[in-house]
Amino acid sequence: MADWRVSPGLALDEMVAERLARGESIVHLGVDEVRLPAFDPLVEHLVAGADRTSHGPVAGSRALREAAAGYFTRRRLPTGADQIVAGPGSKPLLLALNLVVPGDVIVPKPAWDTYAPQAGLAGKKVFRVPIPPQAGGVPDPVALRDTIIAARALGRDPRIVVLTLPDNPTGTLAAPDLVREICLIAEQEDLLIVSDEIHRDLLHDPGTRMAGPAEFAPSRTVVTTGLSKNLALGGWRVGVARFPDGAWGRRIRDGVIAFAGEVWSTVAGPVQRAAEYAFAEPPEIRRRLADSARLHGSVARAVHRIMVGAGAVCRPPVGAFHLYPDFSPVGDKLAARGVTDSASLSRQLLDEHGIVVLAGHLLGDDEDALRFKASMSTLYGDTAELRQLALDSPDPAGLPHVSDLLTRIGESFEKLCG
Amino acid sequence: MADWRVSPGLALDEMVAERLARGESIVHLGVDEVRLPAFDPLVEHLVAGADRTSHGPVAGSRALREAAAGYFTRRRLPTGADQIVAGPGSKPLLLALNLVVPGDVIVPKPAWDTYAPQAGLAGKKVFRVPIPPQAGGVPDPVALRDTIIAARALGRDPRIVVLTLPDNPTGTLAAPDLVREICLIAEQEDLLIVSDEIHRDLLHDPGTRMAGPAEFAPSRTVVTTGLSKNLALGGWRVGVARFPDGAWGRRIRDGVIAFAGEVWSTVAGPVQRAAEYAFAEPPEIRRRLADSARLHGSVARAVHRIMVGAGAVCRPPVGAFHLYPDFSPVGDKLAARGVTDSASLSRQLLDEHGIVVLAGHLLGDDEDALRFKASMSTLYGDTAELRQLALDSPDPAGLPHVSDLLTRIGESFEKLCG
Known part of the structure; x- marks a missing residue:
């Protein structure tokens, strides 16, 4: 039988679901799906x-x-x-x-x-x-x-x-x-x-x-x-x-x-x-697209600032809802904590900080690169109401429920790279 | 590029749609889909x-x-x-x-x-x-x-x-x-x-x-x-x-x-x-299943009688909504009309009688066999109302709109094999 493996993104989702079921607090930046209320x-x-x-x-x-x-x-x-x-x-x-x-x-x-x-x-x-x-x-x-x-x-x-x-x-x-x-x-x-x-x-x-x-x-x-x-x-x-x-x-x-x-x-x-x-x-669909793009951009820029602030190099986001930071500039500091490659970086983020990312090597990147993909879509809120609020806001990253998560992410990366 | 061909059943559907659009009268026994009103x-x-x-x-x-x-x-x-x-x-x-x-x-x-x-x-x-x-x-x-x-x-x-x-x-x-x-x-x-x-x-x-x-x-x-x-x-x-x-x-x-x-x-x-x-x-689904089975059986048995009456051998239908008659017992009569194999049988049914069937060789059967698949589902009516009537009837094959089609099919096969 051929070696059929579940795709890494889906495997990640299932692992996160299990941890959440055990009551762990997780920030899931490994989701490729956009979760917004039905229009x-x-x-x-x-x-x-x-x-x-x-x-x-x-x-x-x-x-x-x-x-x-x-x-x-x-x-x-x-x-x-x-x-x-x-x-x-x-x-x-x-x-x-x-x-x-x-x-x-x-x-x-x-x-x-x-x-x-x-x-x-x-x-x-x-x-x-x-x-x-x-x-x-x-x-x-x-x-x-x-x-x-x-x-x-x-x-x-x-x-x-x-x-x-x-x-x-x-x-x-x-x-x-x-x-x-x-x-x-x-x-x-x-x-x-x-x-x-x-x-x-x-x-x-x-x-x-x-x-x-x-x-x-x-x-x-x-x-x-x-x-x-x-x-x-x-x-x-x-x-x-x-x-x-x-x-x-x-x-x-x-x-x-x-x-x-x-x-x-x-x-x-x-x-x-x-x-x-x-x-x-029709016009209401175009408005919805514009609102969605604004939401993704606002949060992605905020997380980009966090990553760069922690010492990563990272191409500034202009579309979609993802970032792909590279932590090699702070490789020495990470090495001191046992983080030496893509796998150990994502593992430490999960184990020590409850942050899920998709490790770069799972996307075909070099195994020894300190890179990962972070997706924004779970940062918009846990409920349909909060997500709608984020979608409607001129400044989604400034909403309390979003900025709380951003603060947590920021503190985690400061610790990781400090 | 690999030789990707559209499946024969789907190709048949498109051919029929074109002929119907040209105003031809077609009895389409080549449909694998059950067409009944939404429940x-x-x-x-x-x-x-x-x-x-x-x-x-x-x-x-x-x-x-x-x-x-x-x-x-x-x-x-x-x-x-x-x-x-x-x-x-x-x-x-x-x-x-x-x-x-x-x-x-x-x-x-x-x-x-x-x-x-x-x-x-x-x-x-x-x-x-x-x-x-x-x-x-x-x-x-x-x-x-x-x-x-x-x-x-x-x-x-x-x-x-x-x-x-x-x-x-x-x-x-x-x-x-x-x-x-x-x-x-x-x-x-x-x-x-x-x-x-x-x-x-x-x-x-x-x-x-x-x-x-x-x-x-x-x-x-x-x-x-x-x-x-x-x-x-x-x-x-x-x-x-x-x-x-x-x-x-x-x-x-x-x-x-x-x-x-x-x-x-x-x-x-x-x-x-x-x-x-x-x-x-739940009970209403079980009733729906029973009604559907009764409808398919009633019409399939009627078409089976037609096929056997025309000289075919055909396993009696007990499930689904298909029949697979074999016209080899009347092979001589068919040969006199130029029908000598699976392809010519289905072609003559279409060209001379406006009846669409799926030729047996398209289902992997021998090319020289006088066999085809006939599906019942288009015989239940052209409109949602007629189909609902057929679904609700204790004797669907006896309904005028169904029996008219059965009569047409019967006359066609009598001519083909007579």
């Missing part, structure tokens, strides 16, 4: 779709594909409904791409912890390329070229590069010039670009300019997104992929649809109804 | 779960797993919640089993058209073993032994046998003695048994005795089911797998959970809420 208009549309007990097209209802096409078109990516395939989350769509498109996969280092196991499921080898100093979510261009050459010398065939814009785990966004440079390499080396843009609507500053690879390399970029992060609907399970126009794009799309037909059949009907509404982005 | 109490529970926007355990909520455990326990399979994993339909659970459990796969011939492509996705070879004369859904025991020997002589390693109880496509049920015999072979040859029991609640006669392989070979049988067929919820996407108790069962279960975590994460939360209610089987 009433979304619930209303789900309810309106409750009678969708028959499954329609595998790729999703025509209305859903048209709404998603509109979503992309409004983001400078003119899109027809036939370029869209929906799935129960973007995760299964990413797996389908791995199975349909041949060749090995290049992912940034670090990267979201699902890319590599999915590539492995499809029998692909994964090449990890360090991210550049400016931002995560993309491989460093020079290292990317070197990796492709080295991989081919080994007889491998890298054909897919995965980008994450904005990025999980670093909470940063690769600038348009950097994205363009990656696209140029993809053109020269004949790579398919998979652009995971599930956090696109969570850029903290509405003025931040984002240009995805589909703008520079439209014929070779598949974009994925979903409603799990921007609208905090992880439990409803819906994502979409946008395929390139043209024969090659249609061929990949048809492959993904064929795979979907053998695996998940279609997205749950009532959820499709809600997604039709959400992707159309 | 109000199920809708109410889905709505009550609309606020489940966070995803809980990958395997499904504790309440859902407990309800499903109760469902199996009431069917002579004592089951703990920890033996259950839920998925968005039983289909992805079946794929996960293929990926987690090594070795090649044996499926009945004919069988549901998803088993073989899923095995192929997992890199397995598929061995098809003819069904015995008594019933489909299981391989003929003698042929099963022969196939295992022959496969091993070829250097292959058959390790999984898939059973379908009651069966799609034949609408029959293997008797307990036959199931026991297959289980004995599985014990002797060390095969995992995957028992697809998604039609279990649709035995037409409530007195029919069913014994599944988990009763005879509890340590090596995984049972799958779902709510798509029995409660006509194909569009909501929920199924469950029941794993054997013990270390080996836990290991397979953990593998399936790990796969699920990388692919579909969890079942849509509101759907889980409805499934918690459905698997608990």
